[in-house]
Amino acid sequence: MRALNSHLVLIDLHTSWHSANQIPTSTSTLTYLKNSSNFISALSSSFRRTRRARPGIVSSSRSAAPEIRRPSDRFFPGNGSPSISPNSASTSRSSELELFLELLPPRMRRELFQHEEIGELIEVVMDLGRQPLARFPSGDWVISEQPVKHEDLKHAISKVGDFSDDNRSGINNSLHRISAIRNRKMQIIGLTCRVGRAVSGSAGIIHDLVEGGGSILLIGPPGVGKTTLIRETARMLADEHRKRVVIVDTSNEIGGDGDVPHAGIGRARRMQVPNVHMQHNVMIEAVENHMPQTIIIDEIGTELEALAASTIAQRGVQLVGTAHGMAIDSIIKNPSLQILVGGIESVTLGDEEARKRKVQKTILERKGPPTFTCAVEMISKTECRVHHRLDATVDAILAGKSPLFEIRHMDADDNDSLKLTLLPEKSHIEESNMNDGKDVSSDIESDEEEVGHPPSWSKKQSTSIYVKKRSSPVCVYTSKILDADLLQVATVMGIEDEIDVTDDIGTADAILASSSEMKQNPWIRGMAKFHQLPVFVIKSNTMAQMVKAVRMIFEMESFSSVSKQPFNNLFDIEIEDDAPKRKPSLEEIDALEEVRLAIEYIVIPGGEPVELLPRRSEIIARQLELVESYQLAAENSGTELNPRLQILPQRLSKKNLPKSPKSHSSFRKEADSTRLHH
Ligand SMILES: Nc1ncnc2c1ncn2[C@@H]1O[C@H](COP(=O)(O)OP(=O)(O)OP(=O)(O)O)[C@@H](O)[C@H]1O
Structure with a gap:
């Protein structure tokens, strides 16, 4: 029939x-x-x-x-x-x-x-x-x-x-x-x-994250293509990166039905799950018995599974998992899955702390590190939002700020063509449109007077400055630099009210990052380009470098307002080392180290003056340069024949330059003349 x-x-x-x-x-x-x-x-x-x-x-x-x-x-x-x-x-x-x-x-x-x-x-x-x-x-x-x-x-x-x-x-x-x-x-x-399909190349949209070795959480509504993407990810890792990949295949959806897995998973191994309630057990078993480098798991949906995922991550195994939801927000709001983002707790602040942070008394905070390094919100089969740092995203969401993410598109007809686009959020567009030249200039003229540094670098690169209305503090987004260090430097420089640290890049005026971070996370540059922000790159996290960076940020601000230049073609601004051009002598190294330790351990944190050892006048001139790079004042506390420097817990600026003949430029002249006598 x-x-x-x-x-x-x-x-x-x-x-x-x-x-x-x-x-x-x-x-x-x-x-x-x-x-x-x-x-x-x-x-x-x-x-x-x-x-x-x-x-x-x-x-x-x-x-x-x-x-x-x-x-x-x-x-x-x-x-x-x-x-x-x-x-x-x-x-x-x-x-x-x-x-x-x-x-x-x-x-x-x-x-x-x-x-x-x-x-x-x-x-x-x-x-x-x-x-x-x-x-x-x-x-x-x-x-x-x-x-x-x-x-x-x-x-x-x-x-x-x-x-x-x-x-x-x-x-x-x-x-x-x-x-x-x-x-x-x-x-x-x-x-x-x-209909299930192995779609070759579909994981291209996240290939850098996969290769990076971090754990990846894929979030998306049903049918958006999560399973297809992790199947291809498993194949890519196993075949192209030769990793030991184990798939925990709860409904045989990744590796297909039957005991011999589908060719779509390549050399990855697949563990079947007798019943859904045993998924978490099989996840743990996979780590304990089969020495995987990567575990692939579809549909983490229960608290036990989320716990198992976190255990796996703690054991140093890369985890690529999926969860249903529209965005990270849905995971945060789901009590069973919260642990995937580090867990959430409510904290009651003291009155003073709440006032300082400008928040309500009871706030939500992340309890610990998330199970996954980064998260990918799938918008469609060819478009996604990448949150490179899930911890920062969760913190931003809990603080009511917009998280930092990257939007990626993949051409549906050409799986190899990946476009990374950073799409603005509405609020950011409005914010940048508000910044027109007129308001800006008058504010910054007075700022320039206050800061009083020549806009050396900005003259050369005048078209690349992001002009922002400056009635509020300069907001700096830091990457791999402690906020507390930056704020301490600002305090020493006496500009603590004029600088603020933000973890919302949309509200930042500049980015301050370490050069190692820039190498490891090139996406920061993309973000900076998108938000039209200059990136100040410091080679080491020393206070001297930070002082220089802060000074340059302010120079940028003052110059940008004066010149009323539009902003485009942004670039990295490398903060030069304080290293001397010629090879220093051992005595000089020792003398400069003495200055650094004195400033960073006593003068700045303790606010106390420090008298240094007597030195030769040319060495003292070098010490003085270093002291000044910290924006601090110093004076000669020794005698003409036996000079020694005393570092003062005072900010070096036009207004409070010590009038004493033994300090600063006059002292330098003295040092120079001493050097001449030698
Ligand atoms: N890149 C792609 N190209 C073509 N078809 C795709 C692609 N990705 C997914 N599909 C198809 O879309 C459908 C849904 O995909 P998939 O099962 O991967 O979604 P899912 O997000 O895992 O869904 P669920 O959450 O319901 O399990 C399937 O028929 C799959 O073959």
Whole structure:
């Protein structure tokens, strides 16, 4: 009976294709097709031939294919997901699609084959007594006017393996997922049949994160392509990076049904999970027994699984996992999964602390380090938001600030083409639009007077300055530099009210980063470019370097307002070392180290003066230069023949330069003249 149906179907299809596409079909082909096992492959290859013969049909609008029965009258509104190019469909993929279509009774199969997007089919939904639906990237489509019958469901069930306790099953040697809906008597009355595919290159969008070795959390709504992405990630790590990868495959969705995993996971090993409640046990077992370097886990959904994930991360194993949700916010709000982002606790601040931080008394804080290094929010199959530092993102969200993220697009037709785009958030655009020149200039003229340093570097690079309205403190976003150190330097320089540290890059005026951080995280440069911020790079986290950086930030501010220059072509500003141009003598090194220790351990933290050892006058001149680079004052506390320097806990500025003849420039002259006498 099935053969007869097939035969009839073929005649019907053949007639329509033949008239439209002039593809001849011979009698021998017809005889061959009477055999039902050949039916689907012949249909699909004919279909492929037809599509190749008229490529315009594939990606153009439906009206371009008049010979195909129009689905438009049965078309449901689209789900908004982008259309994925069918060009990427491989031969093995189409044979897997054949396996999938065997689930359907012939009448549905025939109808479905007429759909021009068959190569992109996502799901088939069969609910008893209702019209069967096919889901495509462009929307839902009614496969047949005839409602689904018991026999149709039985037919489909007969083609799949046993359903596990999560009501999921699969088809041997394929990646398809069949999920059942049962009535109260536990009989199956509905099926959601998802087409699974190995999409080569789909993990390109996060390849740098994968290679970086950090743990990655993928977040996205159902059907956005998380499983497909981690399957390809597993393959990439195992085959291309030769890592020992173990997949904990709870519903056999990553590695497919059957004991031999699907080729889509490459050399990665797969552990099956007897029932969903044992997922966390298998996760731990994977680490304890199989020495993995990477563990791949789909759908972390319970507290136990989240705990197991955190245990794995603590053991130094790279973890790539997925969780349902629209964004990181949904994980933070989910008490079972909170541990993945480090756990959340509420803290009650003292009155003074709350006033200082300008927050309410009870605030939310992250309890500890997150399980994952970074997080990827999947917006669609080809677009995602990357949070390079999950800890910083969580902190920003808890503080009510916008987190720092990067938006990435991948060309759907070309998996190798990855575009990294930093899209502005609305508030940021508004903020930068507000900064027009007039308001800025008057404010900064007075600032310049206050700071009083020549805008040396900015003159050379005048077009690259980000002008901001400066009635508020200069906000500095720091990367791998302690906020407390920067604030301490600002206090010493007497500008503690004029500088602020922010962890919201959208509100920053400049970025201050260490050069090692810049090397490790090149995305900072991208962020800076996007927000049009200058990056001040210090080679070492010494206070002297920080003082220089702060001074340059203020020079930038003052100059930018005076010049009213627009900002573009931003660049890194390297803070030069205080290292002398010539090789210093041991005595000089010793003398300068004495200064550094005195300033950083006594003068700045303790606010006390320090008298240094007597030195030769040219050495003292070098010491004085170093003291001044910290913006501190000093005087000669020795005698003319036996000079020694005393570092004062006083800020060096135009206003409070010591008038004493033995200090600063006068002292330098003295030192110089002493040197001349030598
Ligand atoms: N890059 C891609 N190209 C083409 N098809 C894709 C791609 N990514 C996913 N798909 C298809 O989209 C459908 C959903 O994908 P997938 O199962 O990976 O989503 P998911 O986010 O894991 O869903 P769920 O959360 O429900 O498990 C599948 O049919 C899959 O074959």
